[in-house]
Amino acid sequence: DTEVTQTPKHLVMGMTNKKSLKCEQHMGHRAMYWYKQKAKKPPELMFVYSYEKLSINESVPSRFSPECPNSSLLNLHLHALQPEDSALYLCASSRGQGLYEQYFGPGTRLTVT
Amino acid sequence: DQQVKQNSPSLSVQEGRISILNCDYTNSMFDYFLWYKKYPAEGPTFLISISSIKDKNEDGRFTVFLNKSAKHLSLHIVPSQPGDSAVYFCAGGAGSYQLTFGKGTKLSVIP
Numbered sequence: 001d002t003e004v005t006q007t008p009k010h011l012v013m014g015m016t017n018k019k020s021l022k023c024e025q026h027m028g029h030r031a032m033y034w035y036k037q038k039a040k041k042p043p044e045l046m047f048v049y050s051y052e053k054l055s056i057n058e059s060v061p062s063r064f065s066p067e068c069p070n071s072s073l074l075n076l077h078l079h080a081l082q083p084e085d086s087a088l089y090l091c092a093s094s095r096g097q098g099l100y101e102q103y104f105g106p107g108t109r110l111t112v113t
Numbered sequence: 114d115q116q117v118k119q120n121s122p123s124l125s126v127q128e129g130r131i132s133i134l135n136c137d138y139t140n141s142m143f144d145y146f147l148w149y150k151k152y153p154a155e156g157p158t159f160l161i162s163i164s165s166i167k168d169k170n171e172d173g174r175f176t177v178f179l180n181k182s183a184k185h186l187s188l189h190i191v192p193s194q195p196g197d198s199a200v201y202f203c204a205g206g207a208g209s210y211q212l213t214f215g216k217g218t219k220l221s222v223i224p
Contacts, residue, residue: 004156042117042202042214043157056211090156101147102212104156 003027004105006091012111015081021108023074023091029103030096032074034066037088037107049074050096081112116140117205119215128224132190136203136215139184143205147212148177148188151200160201161188193222 004025013019023032031050035043048056049068057066063085065077074091088109092102118137126132136146144165149157163170163177163186170177176189190197200219204212 006156040216042216045211048211092156101159101162103159104149106154106156109154 004091004093004103006089006105006108008108009106010109010111012113013078013081014113015083017081018077018079020078021076021089021091021110023076023105024072025093025103025105026072027093027103028071028095029093030071031094031100032068033092033094033102034064034074034076035090035092035104037090043090047076078110081110083112086111115215116143116213117203117215119201119203119218121218122216123219123221125221125223126193128195128222129192132188132193132197132220132222134188134190134201134203134218134220136186136188137184138186138205140205140207140213141184142207143213144208145206146177146179146186147204147206148175149202149204149214150197151202151217157202190220193220195222195224198222 007022034046037043045058046060047066052068063080067075088107090107091105094100094102147162148160150160151157161172161175163179179186198221200217202217203215206212
């Protein structure tokens, strides 16, 4: 099973809303990632969790708040977003330390109105 | 500064022929490279990888070649099939968790 699942698939939210994106994997991977991808651009790393601890934050604005409740789950809490935050948000996981292949979920298409 | 460059935004190939996708990098610290394939409205799918200690890795119809002195890698798909039509991303990594992706090349395989 090399599946990473993400919910919801699509999300439309206003600038004053609070919402959360969810990601789950059952491959026993110990590293999980959030990426943001705009149209016709490569994925851009936002956060990395290793063994459920935040290890990399790529200077992401505080209106994005990641959470890793356990080794299988990764959340991204959203609050007071801007229209320019509209993008495809991708979750990925990998076996752990070092460079192992990252497996991506299908993404959540977020639109901020 | 773009550390990973895919200079061809698109490529069209006839079914059955070879597709060659190219990628150049500038970061000499990269020691691991991956290719991902992405269909519209889906996340990237891992395709094949290569460590910097190798110059070739093969998996079925897919072969990745690495030329470290030229800081260049390429993905060969033989024979190309219509289902291979997608955007292909090259990514480099340097021992941390962080992958740096190129902008992608859209491959169209014409039946």
